[in-house]
Amino acid sequence: MDAEPPDVYAVGFQELDLSAEALLLNDSSREDEWIRAIQVGLNKKAGARYQKVKQIRLVGMLMVVYVQEKHADYIQDVEAQMAGTGLMGMMGNKGGVAIRFQFHNTYICFVNSHLAAHADQVEKRNQDYAEVLSRLEFSDGKTILDHNTVFWMGDLNYRLIGDDIIDDTAIRDMATAENINELSKLDQLHQERARGNVFSGFSEGAITFGPTYKFDPGTDNWDSSEKNRPPAWCDRVLWCGSDVEQLVYRSHPALKLSDHKPVSSVYNVQISVVDVEKHRQVFDEVSREMDRLENDSIPVASLATNELVFGDVRYREEKSRTLVVSNIGQVPMQFSFIPKLNEHAYCRPWLWIKPAVGFVYPNKSVKITMTMFVDTESVASLASVQEKLEDILIFHLEGGKDYFVSITGRFVKTCFGMGLEPLLEQKMHMREVPVADLLGADITSSAMTNVSTIQSRVQIPKELVWLIEYITERGIDEENLFMESGTRQDFLQLTEFLDTGSGVYTGPVNTTAEALLLFLEALPEPVIPFLHYQRCMEASNQYLLCRQVLSKLPPLNQRVFMYVLKFLKDLIAHVDKNKLEAKLLATVFGTVLIRPPKDIAARLASSKRSQASASKKASAFLYHFLVER
Numbered sequence: 117m118d119a120e121p122p123d124v125y126a127v128g129f130q131e132l133d134l135s136a137e138a139l140l141l142n143d144s145s146r147e148d149e150w151i152r153a154i155q156v157g158l159n160k161k162a163g164a165r166y167q168k169v170k171q172i173r174l175v176g177m178l179m180v181v182y183v184q185e186k187h188a189d190y191i192q193d194v195e196a197q198m199a200g201t202g203l204m205g206m207m208g209n210k211g212g213v214a215i216r217f218q219f220h221n222t223y224i225c226f227v228n229s230h231l232a233a234h235a236d237q238v239e240k241r242n243q244d245y246a247e248v249l250s251r252l253e254f255s256d257g258k259t260i261l262d263h264n265t266v267f268w269m270g271d272l273n274y275r276l277i278g279d280d281i282i283d284d285t286a287i288r289d290m291a292t293a294e295n296i297n298e299l300s301k302l303d304q305l306h307q308e309r310a311r312g313n314v315f316s317g318f319s320e321g322a323i324t325f326g327p328t329y330k331f332d333p334g335t336d337n338w339d340s341s342e343k344n345r346p347p348a349w350c351d352r353v354l355w356c357g358s359d360v361e362q363l364v365y366r367s368h369p370a371l372k373l374s375d376h377k378p379v380s381s382v383y384n385v386q387i388s389v390v391d392v393e394k395h396r397q398v399f400d401e402v403s404r405e406m407d408r409l410e411n412d413s414i415p416v417a418s419l420a421t422n423e424l425v426f427g428d429v430r431y432r433e434e435k436s437r438t439l440v441v442s443n444i445g446q447v448p449m450q451f452s453f454i455p456k457l458n459e460h461a462y463c464r465p466w467l468w469i470k471p472a473v474g475f476v477y478p479n480k481s482v483k484i485t486m487t488m489f490v491d492t493e494s495v496a497s498l499a500s501v502q503e504k505l506e507d508i509l510i511f512h513l514e515g516g517k518d519y520f521v522s523i524t525g526r527f528v529k530t531c532f533g534m535g536l537e538p539l540l541e542q543k544m545h546m547r548e549v550p551v552a553d554l555l556g557a558d559i560t561s562s563a564m565t566n567v568s569t570i571q572s573r574v575q576i577p578k579e580l581v582w583l584i585e586y587i588t589e590r591g592i593d594e595e596n597l598f599m600e601s602g603t604r605q606d607f608l609q610l611t612e613f614l615d616t617g618s619g620v621y622t623g624p625v626n627t628t629a630e631a632l633l634l635f636l637e638a639l640p641e642p643v644i645p646f647l648h649y650q651r652c653m654e655a656s657n658q659y660l661l662c663r664q665v666l667s668k669l670p671p672l673n674q675r676v677f678m679y680v681l682k683f684l685k686d687l688i689a690h691v692d693k694n695k696l697e698a699k700l701l702a703t704v705f706g707t708v709l710i711r712p713p714k715d716i717a718a719r720l721a722s723s724k725r726s727q728a729s730a731s732k733k734a735s736a737f738l739y740h741f742l743v744e745r
Contacts, residue, residue: 118159118364118382119161120161120162121158121159121160121161121162121164121184122159122382123183123184123187124181124182124183124184124187124219124224125158125166125181125182125183126179126180126181126215126226126228126267126269127154127179127180127181127182128177128178128179128226128228128269128270129150129176129177129178129179129228130176130177130228130230130270130271131176131230131271131374132146132147132150132173132176132177132178133146133147133175133176147171147173147178150178151171151180154180154182155168158182164184165184165185166182166183166184166185167182167183167184167185167188168180168181168182169181169182169183169191169194169215169217170194170195170196170215170217171196171215172196172197172198172213172214172215173213174198174200174211174212174213175200175202175211176230177198177211177212177213177228177229177230177270178213178228179213179214179215179226179228181215181217181226183219187219190219190220191217191218191219192217192218193216193217193218193223194215194216194217195215195216195217195254195255196213196214196215196216197213197214197252197253197254198211198212198213198214198252199211199212199213199247199248199251199252201231201232201243201244201247201248201601202599202600202601210230210231210232210244210600210601211229211230211244211247211248212227212228212229212230212248212252212270213227213228213229214226214227214228214252214260216254216258216263219387220387220388220389220390221387221388221389221390222264222265222385222386222387222388223258223262223263223264223265224263224264224265224266224267224385225260225263225265225266225267226266226267226269227248227252227260227266227267227268227269227270228269228270229244229245229248229268229269229270229271229272230270230271230273231244231245231270231271231272231273231274232244232273232600233273233596233600234273235275235277235346237273238274238275238304238308239603239605240600240601240602240603241272241273241274241304241308241314242308242313242314243603243604245272245314245315246314248260249261250470253470256473257470257471257472257473257474259470261317261356263357264357264358264388265355265356265357265359265360265385266318266355266356266357267353267354267355267383268315268318268353268354268355268356269352269353269354269379269381270351270352271350271351271376272305272350272351272352273350274303274304274305274308274348274349274350274352275304275346275348275350276291276299276302276303276304276327276346276347276348276349277302277304278302278346282302284344284346287299287302287346287347288338288346288347291326291327291338291346291347292338294326296323296324296325296326299327299349300323303348303349305320305349305352315354317356318354318355318356319354319355319356319360319362320352320353320354320355320365321362321365321381322365323349323365324365324366325365325366325367325369325379326347326367326369327347327348327349328348328349328350328351328367328376328377328378328379329345329347329348329349329350329351329375329376329377330345330346330347330348330350330375330376331372331374331375331376331377332375333372333373333374333375334372334373335372336369336372339375350376351367351376351377351378351379352379353365353379353380353381355383357385359385359386360383360384360385360386361383361384361385362381362382362383363382363383363384364380364381364382365379365381366379366380366381367379368380406447406448413445413446413447414445414447414515414516415443415445415447415448415449415450415513415514415515415516416443416444416445416449416513416516417441417442417443417444417445417449417451417476417511417513417516417519418441418442418444419439419440419441419511419519419521420439420440420441420442421439421521422519422520422521422522423521423522423524424437424439424486424521424522424523424524425437425524425525426488426505426523426524426525426526427525427526428525428526428528429488429490429505429525429526429527429528430490430527430528430530430608430611430612431490431495431499431528431530431532431533431611432489432490432491432604432607432608432611432634433489433490433604433608434487434488434489434604435487435488435489435525436485436486436487436488437485437486438483438484438485438486439483439484439485439486439521440481440482440483440484441476441481441482441484441511442476442479442480442481443476443477443478443479443480443481444478444479445478445516446478447478448475448476448477448478449475449476449513449514449516450473450474450475450513450514450515451473451474451475451476451482451511451512451513451514452472452473452474452512452514453469453472453473453509453510453511453512454510454512454518455510456508456510462509462510463507463509463523464494464507465491465493465494466488466489466490466491466494466498466505467486467487467488467489467507467523468485468486468487468489469484469485469486469487469509470484470485470487471484486523488505488523488525490505490527492532492533492634492637492638495530495532495533495638496533496534496638496639496640497533498527498533499527499529499530499531499532499533499534500533500534500538500640504527505523505524505525505526505527506522506523506524506525507522507523508520508521508522508523509521509522509523528615529615530611530614530615531577531579531614531615531635532611532634532635532638533638533639533640534639534640535639535640535641536576536577536639536641536643536672536673536676537672539577539578539579539580540575540576540577540672575672575675576672576675576676576679577676579614579635580632580635580676580679581679582614583614583628583631583632583635584632584679584680584683586621586625586628587625587628587629587632587683588683588686590625590628591625591626591628591629592686592687592690592694593690593693593694594625594626594694595693595694595695596626596695597625597626597629597687597694597696598629598630598633598696598701598704600626601626601627601630602623602624602626602627602630603627606623606624606627607627607630607631609621609623610623610627610628610631611631614631633704633705633708636680636705636708636709637708637711642708642709642710642711643673643676643677643680643709643710644665644669644673644677644709644710644711645669645670645673646711646712646713648665648668648669649710649711649712649713649716650716651665651668652665652710652733652734652737653730653733653734655737656733656734656736656737656740657736658740659740659741659744662737662740662741665737666741677709680705680709681738681741681742684701684705684742685742687701688701688742698739698742698743699735699739701738701742702735702736702738702739702742703731703735705738706731706734706735706736706737706738706739707731707734707735709734709738710734710737710738712730
């Protein structure tokens with residue numbers, strides 16, 4: 117323990133709880149237990165007393181921030197946010213959580229993240245980092261890098277990679293000998309930062325301690341399991357901002373609970389403190405000047421363009437364009453995007469705008485990034501051509517006029533977001549289907565119609581058959597299936613194959629597993645139709661009642677349910693290798709096969725407890741079928 121108690125503590129955990137409930141429902145019984153342990157362990161020398169600022173948890177990632185009580189009155193604007201990068205943006209144990217606050221006049225943001233595992237997944241780690249950085253946003257529109265000082269900690273999972281000369285055995289020998297300089301040359305994070313791929317603008321202190329991963333739990337011995345993982349510096353702390361001095365960067369090998377050794381870092385950070393009297397004087401002067409200028413002029417903006425064209429946009433593909441806005445007036449301008457008449461949102465759900473609000477001084481400009489991203493929630497209306505990638509944005513100046521910006525894109529047809537019946541009736545791949553046919557597709561119908569044209573031997577959509585058979589043939593023994601997402605590039609290659617039927621797909625199985633879940637989640641009408649949702653909830657505690665619900669489903673939905681069920685049972689038969697137990701699979705698939713109608717989903721969203729209860733009932737419904745013979 118350090119001689120001097122710190123003013124601020126930020127403590128981050130990863131893999132705190134990997135139970136099925138935590139992985140999908142973000143429901144853990146261990147959070148309070150660890151919070152109590154942290155409070156007991158805080159440095160209380162010299163009578164230091166601490167007050168908790170905030171805590172946040174996403175699956176196994178937990179972060180909590182404390183400040184000494186003497187500083188508590190100067191902490192304000194506290195907020196916590198999260199961004200999952202697992203399957204469907206939430207599942208699994210990857211992503212990041214953040215806590216930010218204003219300390220006197222300095223904004224500080226702490227980030228705790230867990231990035232993709234495995235030595236060959238460096239591209240996925242880079243993608244996870246980029247997603248956390250771009251998607252994690254606070255209520256005032258600020259992102260992580262909009263704060264004065266940022267500290268980023270976590271199991272970043274970057275590994276030590278050798279070559280033809282330096283193999284895993286050599287890395288292990290170098291780690292045992294603590295040959296830090298040579299090992300540093302093999303570190304993926306050093307390499308990726310040098311290439312400008314991740315953590316641009318961040319700093320990391322010199323590593324003077326040995327690799328912190330992977331050990332046999334409870335010992336100081338390198339991994340002796342069948343996987344025999346080579347050592348690595350997975351656990352890191354970096355920072356971004358000026359007026360930061362790192363005092364200590366160390367590991368704690370005496371702590372042997374995990375297969376990782378914890379790391380910690382101590383910093384001296386300069387905090388801006390406002391002179392209240394001077395601030396009042398300057399504020400009064402500026403206010404008088406602003407009043408004078410306001411009488412002389414109104415804010416005026418110049419937009420580089422009033423039309424942004426995105427071209428072809430595919431499902432789950434990010435396309436960005438930049439709008440440059442200049443202040444050509446004589447006074448500072450405050451801008452925001454505002455909703456159109458009778459609308460609640462200022463843009464469509466498939467469009468992200470950063471920043472959506474801001475402040476620009478005269479003769480200065482701001483770059484506004486517009487990103488189109490069609491996710492699972494918006495793909496159905498676009499896939500059925502009920503909606504187009506078109507929008508008109510209102511760029512509003514406070515005290516000035518409004519400007520209009522046209523947004524257009526062309527959504528590339530896909531099987532994702534189409535209903536079971538329209539998919540079944542289509543012999544062709546989606547890119548070959550005339551738009552007129554899509555306009556006539558009843559995407560919410562659950563009724564069974566003519567299936568004589570279906571080519572699949574099991575009379576279910578060919579895309580679903582292909583996804584399941586690919587996983588069965590290539591990855592039935594794969595660990596972490598349905599727990600980790602693939603790279604965006606692999607996913608786009610897979611969807612291109614499914615939608616065109618051209619070429620051969622031989623990509624990673626975990627990408628196909630992700631696609632299977634997204635395919636089921638994107639169905640406008642779930643496998644268990646909305647009409648039967650409430651009966652599923654009521655029947656979830658009795659197998660016979662669950663069977664009765666299944667017997668009432670339309671024949672197509674019954675076949676799809678039984679086909680998926682057989683696949684899940686095949687996975688369970690290989691549990692010794694893939695570690696996919698019935699409870700975990702029921703948790704993962706229950707909430708995509710059984711989804712609430714929009715009105716019920718809206719009510720559940722207002723209560724985490726109700727949402728968790730409904731998800732558990734959906735999982736219980738499926739679990740009966742997985743374990744009963």
